Amino acid sequence: MKILLAEDDPMFTLLLQRLLEGEYEILLARDGVEAWEALLAEEAPQLVVLDWLMPRMDGIEVCRRVRHQPEMASMYMILLTSRDHIKDILTGFEAGADDYVIKPCDPEELRARVRVGRRVVELQSALAGHVAQLQQALTSVRQLQGLLPICSYCKRIRNDQNYWEQLETYLSEHSEASFSHGICPNCYQSVMKPQLEGAGADKR
Numbered sequence: 001m002k003i004l005l006a007e008d009d010p011m012f013t014l015l016l017q018r019l020l021e022g023e024y025e026i027l028l029a030r031d032g033v034e035a036w037e038a039l040l041a042e043e044a045p046q047l048v049v050l051d052w053l054m055p056r057m058d059g060i061e062v063c064r065r066v067r068h069q070p071e072m073a074s075m076y077m078i079l080l081t082s083r084d085h086i087k088d089i090l091t092g093f094e095a096g097a098d099d100y101v102i103k104p105c106d107p108e109e110l111r112a113r114v115r116v117g118r119r120v121v122e123l124q125s126a127l128a129g130h131v132a133q134l135q136q137a138l139t140s141v142r143q144l145q146g147l148l149p150i151c152s153y154c155k156r157i158r159n160d161q162n163y164w165e166q167l168e169t170y171l172s173e174h175s176e177a178s179f180s181h182g183i184c185p186n187c188y189q190s191v192m193k194p195q196l197e198g199a200g201a202d203k204r
Helices: 010-020 032-040 059-067 086-095 107-142 167-174 185-203
Strands: 002-006 025-029 047-051 076-081 099-102
Touching (some): 010 107, 032 047, 047 059, 059 086, 076 107, 099 107
Parallel strands (some): 076 099
């Protein structure tokens, strides 16, 4: 998974790289503008670690911009800062950050928080895939809605090309249904049983 590290301190950037390399494909941004441009690119990373105080655009503004873009809704953003007042923490979350890590932080704690973000992104991706499958299934179901011309005698259905075809043929083409054939009790009594009794009488 790609991860964007937006940090203007070269030494801290190097620390983050060494901490996360091997698990992630790492992209770097030296300020907020570079971070924002990286997030606008095709196949942008869905996992972001942002420093609050950066040149040209701070991490708070990047968070706000991301949250105003519906197509970026699944991005997971971790705000990294030395600001530890409750007011600052609330400001970070209100701007759209998913997590808030205070510097200096324990490297293993940061790694764990990044892994949490990765799990959230992966779960959201899997959920989006399931939603797409459900929408496709609903589309298939909708094909069977509406008025179907059916013969009152032979029960054939008139298709879109104005040809009459068997009911099971039509349903097989317009749904995922498959058929097995049997005899219902009414048909057995009214059709099958008389035929069997007639065949028995003929043998005698």
